[in-house]
Amino acid sequence: MNAMRLQIVTTQWECERCFDVMRLLRPHLVDIDTFVDQLMRQMAMGYRLLAAWCDHVVVGLAGYRLSENLMYGRFAYIDDLVVDETQRRGGLGARLIEAVRGEARTLGCRYLVLDTGLGMALAQRFYFRQGLLSRGMHFSQSLDPQEPPR
Template identity: 45%
Template sequence: MAEQSDAVTLSNGIVLRPVHGPDKLAACFPVISLLRPRLKNVQEWIDRASEMATEGYRVLAAWQGDRVVALAGYRVTENLIHDRFLYVDDLVTAEDARGKGLGAALLKELSTIGVDEYCGRLVLDTAATNENARRFYKREGLNDAVIGFVKQLERAA
């Protein structure tokens, strides 16, 4: 898909296509809120996604008619660890659409986009305790190669 075409139609009739504009982002809210429950409402999602877009954030969604049934938020970026790479911020499927290969289809399309945009890697993070996601990613050919650390930061009162 990347820059060559606008959409990819899967064998089940679901269409993968980029999300542009507030109306299309709003259609993504029921799905992204499953992964990111801290989003308070549709407007916060639209505002945050739009702001992140200024830093390269993009959304690729799986559409069944007018309904988003899965999506991936991602960005092409560069650092000294991975050089130029495609980073997957978000990958989630609606509960009633799970087990139908949509996550795999999104990852495959993201890999194509990464290659088209001269990325050497596709990178994502998941919680060490999320065994289902870890099994899925390994099954899809991703290597469990990085250990990440997180420290909560708080302002002094």
């Protein structure tokens, strides 16, 4: 394969190419059209999806948004970080984080923030190696009585 390139996703075609890799992280996504519609809505609200491409195949993704609050000031929040299983251990996850970190610094963000599941020991070790430190716990509650907790 050719060299890996990182590029922000902007088109419907590019969104469609991201579906299979995103499903590795978000297996509840089952319909490509619904996925693309949601991505386009999120992008309209500031969500950015950075894709790692090998030729015309997406092999990694970092979905993030810029925000501001009283706790962090201006910050970048990584919603989604996933690398195709065939590309893991090659430094692509670190490269995606570094690209988001670099953009966040350029845009004046003071922090890079993400959440991960309590049972995700390998992911946690990876984040520690990337300089991300655990600062608390994330709590959530589904407001939909039909939805099981995640």
